Structure formats: structure tokens, C-alpha cells
Amino acid sequence: MVIGSGICGLTAARVLTEHFDTVTLLERDTLPDGDERRRGTPQARHVHGLLARGAGHLEDLFPGLRTELAQAGAPVYDHGAGARTRVWAGSLPTVTVGLEVQTAHRDALEGALRRRVAALEKVAVRDATAVTGLHVSEDGTRAEGVSVTPASGGSTEVIEADLVVDASGRNSALPDWLTAAGYPAPKETVVDGGLAYATRTVQVEREQPAQGLQQMNQPPDRPGGVYASHTGGGRWTVTLFGAGGQHPPVDDEGWLACAESLGNEDLDRLLEQSTPVSGVFQYKATANRWRAYAGMRRWPERLVALGDSATAFNPVFGQGMTIAVGQCVALGEALAARGGDPAGLGRQTQRMVARSARIPWLMATSDDLVWSYAMRGARLPLHWRATAWYKQRLLHLATRDPGVVKTFMRVYHMLASPAAMAAPRIMSRVLFAAKSPSPASAARPVAAPRGS
Ligand SMILES: Cc1cc2nc3c(=O)[nH]c(=O)nc-3n(C[C@H](O)[C@H](O)[C@H](O)COP(=O)(O)OP(=O)(O)OC[C@H]3O[C@@H](n4cnc5c(N)ncnc54)[C@H](O)[C@@H]3O)c2cc1C
Missing domain, CATH: 3.30.70 (Alpha-Beta Plaits)
Incomplete structure (x- = not known):
């Protein structure tokens, strides 16, 4: 069973069809037939870029997706050659970086995934159905299903399941459901850059x-x-x-x-x-939020929280969909390693989810920590000042060095570890290059007058 039919829930449902005879996808909204917007994903009207890593996973799970979206008009282009990127120090060189991106509208992407998932024989979609609680076994050791209510109101029903996947997004009520079922609440870390x-x-x-x-x-x-x-x-x-x-x-x-x-x-x-x-x-709800499910003293077996429900990011780095999809793939691998048996699946999978989000979390929060200190007028700790300094100089270098742009893009698209930005060739140039201006002192580009 999967709660929520956003990008994460749809991908999770697809992955689970490889291991279960029936996958029930529960969604609070009434789902449209086409690509129309709906209440449950208000972020969809804002720009959404899918990183190359996430696009690769989706194409593996939904072969032909890229072609389908392209036929519907979504452009495909090399990120370095087809887009213009500016950083504080100027424009990045326009170079082919070998990373194709497709900029489908988020509504179109979700619509295409939804139609494909709904067409899967093993998937039963129940929309207009709100999950209101978690059901656990009498001894409290494992999840056994959820309670649901029709979104329009009405009586509550219990739906049983061998595995419960929560993909109900940033506002997931899972912490409340867990405490109502006798579990402790997870620790939450929030880093808010005021974006x-x-x-x-x-x-x-x-x-x-x-x-x-x-x-x-x-x-x-x-x-x-x-x-x-x-x-x-x-x-x-x-x-x-x-x-x-x-x-x-x-x-x-x-x-x-x-x-x-x-x-x-x-x-x-x-x-x-x-x-x-x-x-x-x-x-405005863009704070990074990490729910430390993996570190909970007690966690029910057969329950997994994925996507924004577990780790939600400041969207500016465009990581959310890719992380969610990657976590679904990891869930599939965990199930495959157990021959499809969900028994014992839970805390260990949650640790895997946490591991997959650690580096993106560092990327997303490194700037936001600086912003949050700046908003409070507080002095940034030394190690964060050093990280911010390195990044500033790296971006300055990138405006002059296509090789750095290629590495930067591979890291950005989650195809290389951020450690690649500290490889000796790059690090020596960052550290010893002629002094770069600081963002505060660098001349701001002057806007051309409108209509000129
Ligand atoms: C402004 C903004 C811009 C973004 N830009 C990008 C970007 O450029 N690139 C990128 O990769 N990511 C981006 N993201 C993040 C991205 O939208 C999400 O990380 C990604 O879609 C995964 O979300 P999800 O499926 O976990 O949750 P959601 O997309 O929030 O889906 C949750 C689903 O659960 C349903 N639901 C909620 N509660 C219940 C319930 N009780 N019962 C039943 N159903 C329920 C909701 O209706 C919804 O359909 C952005 C996010 C925001 C906020």
C-alpha cells in the first residue's frame, strides 16, 4: 500500500508491482484524467527541474517516458549548451556538458506517470480517500494497514496491507499517526533559509x-x-x-x-x-526538514516513509523528485534482496533512506545555514565559513573554466559526489588561483533599460 500519489507515491507503486500481487495507491485528492493541477501538490505550479539521475531512474522504471513527454512538447537539451546559468561571479561558459535534461512541466510529468501507473494491472488507485491513521499489530511491532475516510466525509474504514509506504509529502501526518499508535515522535531538524x-x-x-x-x-x-x-x-x-x-x-x-x-x-x-x-x-514553505525516523528507538516493521514525508528540501537545487525516486529504487532493491518478503523491512530501510538523503541535505542546507545565521545577525561557525568561502571561489573559477562547469554539473545532477569538486586539479586552482572578488564586492550586473 502506498499513501499519496505525488511523484514519490507513483514511483513507489510502480516499484512495488515487482514484488506484490496488488498495490493499493491511496490519494486524498480526486485525481484528474489529464494533466490538470490539483490541491494536494500546490508546488506543481512552480518551476520543477528533474535532475539527470532522477530522469534516468524514471526512464528505467517507465521505459519510453522521455519520448512520450518529448512528443507532448517537453524540450530536451544539454544543460550546459541549452541553458544559461549565472552565479554571483558571472555567467558560466555555454558548453556541452553531456547531460541531457528534459523540462516537462511538473503537471505533465505527474500526469504521464499517473496514467502509466493506473494502467498497471496490479495497481488499484483509490482517490478521494484520505488516510487518517496507522494500524499496528496488537503487540505493536509491525504496521498492518491504515484507516481511511472518504475525502468528502463519511465513515472510517481500515485497509490492511503487508507493507505500508508513506509518500504523503512534506505535510505528512505520519509523526501523529505513530504517536497515536504508541510510538515516540521522530526528532525533527529544520533548516530554514527564509526562501x-x-x-x-x-x-x-x-x-x-x-x-x-x-x-x-x-x-x-x-x-x-x-x-x-x-x-x-x-x-x-x-x-x-x-x-x-x-x-x-x-x-x-x-x-x-x-x-x-x-x-x-x-x-x-x-x-x-x-x-x-x-x-x-x-x-513559502521551503524549509529543509529531516525527520529522523532511522534513529527512532522503536519503529514498526513493514512501514517505510519515503520522499518529502521523510526528508523535504529547499527546492532551489531541484533535488526533491530525484531523491524521492532514488529512495523508491532503493526500496525495490531492499525487497529484492529479501526475495520480495516485507517481513523485517522497516528500520533498516529507513536507514537506507536517510543515507540516500545525507549528501543532498548537505548541499541544500549549506547555503540555508548561512542565510539562517544572517537572518539572526549571528556569526557563522568557522567550518561553515570555510565551506562558503570554498564554494564562492569555486563558482568564480567555474565562470572561466569549462572543465569545472562539467564537474559542477555532474555533481548538481547527482551523478558525481560533491567530493569531485575538491579533486586535486580543482582544489589547487580554487585555493591558489589569483584572488577572486567576494560576492559583496563584485560589481552587480547592470540591467539594460527596458525596451532598449
Ligand atoms: C516550490 C517547490 C518547487 C520544487 N521544485 C523542485 C524541482 O525543481 N525539482 C525537484 O526535483 N523537486 C522539486 N520540488 C520538490 C518536489 O516537488 C518533491 O520533492 C517531489 O515531488 C516528491 O514529493 P512527494 O511525492 O514525496 O510528495 P508530494 O508531491 O507532496 O505528494 C504527496 C501526495 O500525498 C497526498 N496526500 C497527502 N496527505 C494524504 C493523506 N492523508 N491521505 C492520502 N493522500 C495524501 C497529496 O495529496 C499528494 O498527492 C519542489 C518543491 C517545492 C515546494
């Missing part, structure tokens, strides 16, 4: 030189950035973001002024040559 998104969809009238634009922010001096993506047919999702509590405005004028203040000519051109087809929508 918010402000997103609008635009229809572009002329072909753009790139399919994606990315301008990263840089703590603690440059809170703003943009992440814009062509999702096909001239539709672009344009997300402005601001960290450290400095959020982009959501009114038309303020949003445009904020876009202009980034001094990004590619973004200026895109907005000049496009028409808004949506209002501006804000998203």
Missing part, C-alpha cells in the same frame, strides 16, 4: 536563445535569483526567488521590478517577448 518563490507562467512570442535560465543567489549578500524553464510550445514557468526573508513581491509591478533588478539580460528579453498567462503565485 520564497514567486512564479508566473508566460507565453513567449519569439524563440529564445536558451531553453532554461538559472541565476543562483549567493548568501549572505545576494538573496535573489531566477529559475525559468521552457516547458514546451512557448510556455515558460518563471520563478523568481529570494532567500534570507527577502521575498520577491507578488504584485505585477513589484514582480517585474524584482525581475529587472537581477540584471539578467536573458530574463529581460524573455519577459519583454512574452505575455503573462497566469498571475504570480507565492510559495
Whole structure:
């Protein structure tokens, strides 16, 4: 049984069909037939990039997915050659990095996965059904199912299962369900960089030189950035973001002024040559949150929490879907190692889930810790200052060195360990290169006047 039919739940359901005769997928929302948006995944209107690692896993599990999305219009391009990326020190060189990305709209990706999962013989989708509690065995050692209520109200029913997978996202009520069933609550770590998104969809009238634009922010001096993506047919999702509590405005004028203040000519051109087809929508619940299920003294067998339910990330690095999908793959491997028997599956799997999220967590929280210290006016501990210093210089080097860009992109797409950024060839250049300016002192790019 899987709770939640977001990217994680859909992937988990697909993985479980290899080990169980019936997989019940429970979803609180009424699911659309097409790619329409729904309440349970409000993040879907904001820009979503799928990293190469996650895309590879999805293609393995759903062969032909990439072609299907491409036929529906989702662009495919080399991330280095087809997108423009800016960091605090300038633009990264436009070079082929050998990493193809596909920028399907998140609604389109989820819609395609949903149709494929619903078509699987072993999967029974029950939508408009809210899970309200966890059922455990009388001796309290294992999960045996969940209680559900129709989303429209009505009487509660218990559904039994050999394995319960919670994929109900960032707001999962699993900690409450566990305590109600007599288990302790998990420890939670939250790192909040005070980041918010402000997103609008635009229809572009002329072909753009790139399919994606990315301008990263840089703590603690440059809170703003943009992440814009062509999702096909001239539709672009344009997300402005601001960290450290400095959020982009959501009114038309303020949003445009904020876009202009980034001094990004590619973004200026895109907005000049496009028409808004949506209002501006804000998203503020972006804190990194780690629920330490793996460290709990007691944990029911046959229960696994995956995706945002266990570890939710600041979305700016685009890691969430890839991590969730990777955890589903790992669950499949754990089941395969047991010949498909879910007995004993639980804490050990949760440890594996935690391991898979550790490096992405470090990546996502390293900037956010700086922001959170800056917001409190506190001095950053020395080791974090050293990490931030190294990253700043590395990004400066990347603006001049295509080799560094390639390594950076492989790390970004989770195809290489961050240790690759400290390989001797790179580290020596970062440490001994001519002094690089600091983000605070570097000249900010000057925005071209509108209409020039
Ligand atoms: C603004 C924003 C931008 C993002 N951008 C990116 C990006 O660029 N790249 C990337 O990889 N990731 C991104 N993410 C993260 C990404 O959306 C998620 O990490 C990823 O989709 C995995 O989510 P999930 O399936 O675990 O949870 P969700 O997508 O939240 O799905 C949870 C599902 O569970 C259902 N549900 C909840 N409670 C119940 C219940 N009690 N009973 C039944 N059903 C229930 C919900 O309706 C929903 O369908 C972003 C996130 C945000 C917030």
C-alpha cells in the first residue's frame, strides 16, 4: 500500500508491482484524467527541474517516458549548451556538458506517470480517500494497514496491507499517526533559509536563445535569483526567488521590478517577448526538514516513509523528485534482496533512506545555514565559513573554466559526489588561483533599460 500519489507515491507503486500481487495507491485528492493541477501538490505550479539521475531512474522504471513527454512538447537539451546559468561571479561558459535534461512541466510529468501507473494491472488507485491513521499489530511491532475516510466525509474504514509506504509529502501526518499508535515522535531538524518563490507562467512570442535560465543567489549578500524553464510550445514557468526573508513581491509591478533588478539580460528579453498567462503565485514553505525516523528507538516493521514525508528540501537545487525516486529504487532493491518478503523491512530501510538523503541535505542546507545565521545577525561557525568561502571561489573559477562547469554539473545532477569538486586539479586552482572578488564586492550586473 502506498499513501499519496505525488511523484514519490507513483514511483513507489510502480516499484512495488515487482514484488506484490496488488498495490493499493491511496490519494486524498480526486485525481484528474489529464494533466490538470490539483490541491494536494500546490508546488506543481512552480518551476520543477528533474535532475539527470532522477530522469534516468524514471526512464528505467517507465521505459519510453522521455519520448512520450518529448512528443507532448517537453524540450530536451544539454544543460550546459541549452541553458544559461549565472552565479554571483558571472555567467558560466555555454558548453556541452553531456547531460541531457528534459523540462516537462511538473503537471505533465505527474500526469504521464499517473496514467502509466493506473494502467498497471496490479495497481488499484483509490482517490478521494484520505488516510487518517496507522494500524499496528496488537503487540505493536509491525504496521498492518491504515484507516481511511472518504475525502468528502463519511465513515472510517481500515485497509490492511503487508507493507505500508508513506509518500504523503512534506505535510505528512505520519509523526501523529505513530504517536497515536504508541510510538515516540521522530526528532525533527529544520533548516530554514527564509526562501520564497514567486512564479508566473508566460507565453513567449519569439524563440529564445536558451531553453532554461538559472541565476543562483549567493548568501549572505545576494538573496535573489531566477529559475525559468521552457516547458514546451512557448510556455515558460518563471520563478523568481529570494532567500534570507527577502521575498520577491507578488504584485505585477513589484514582480517585474524584482525581475529587472537581477540584471539578467536573458530574463529581460524573455519577459519583454512574452505575455503573462497566469498571475504570480507565492510559495513559502521551503524549509529543509529531516525527520529522523532511522534513529527512532522503536519503529514498526513493514512501514517505510519515503520522499518529502521523510526528508523535504529547499527546492532551489531541484533535488526533491530525484531523491524521492532514488529512495523508491532503493526500496525495490531492499525487497529484492529479501526475495520480495516485507517481513523485517522497516528500520533498516529507513536507514537506507536517510543515507540516500545525507549528501543532498548537505548541499541544500549549506547555503540555508548561512542565510539562517544572517537572518539572526549571528556569526557563522568557522567550518561553515570555510565551506562558503570554498564554494564562492569555486563558482568564480567555474565562470572561466569549462572543465569545472562539467564537474559542477555532474555533481548538481547527482551523478558525481560533491567530493569531485575538491579533486586535486580543482582544489589547487580554487585555493591558489589569483584572488577572486567576494560576492559583496563584485560589481552587480547592470540591467539594460527596458525596451532598449
Ligand atoms: C516550490 C517547490 C518547487 C520544487 N521544485 C523542485 C524541482 O525543481 N525539482 C525537484 O526535483 N523537486 C522539486 N520540488 C520538490 C518536489 O516537488 C518533491 O520533492 C517531489 O515531488 C516528491 O514529493 P512527494 O511525492 O514525496 O510528495 P508530494 O508531491 O507532496 O505528494 C504527496 C501526495 O500525498 C497526498 N496526500 C497527502 N496527505 C494524504 C493523506 N492523508 N491521505 C492520502 N493522500 C495524501 C497529496 O495529496 C499528494 O498527492 C519542489 C518543491 C517545492 C515546494
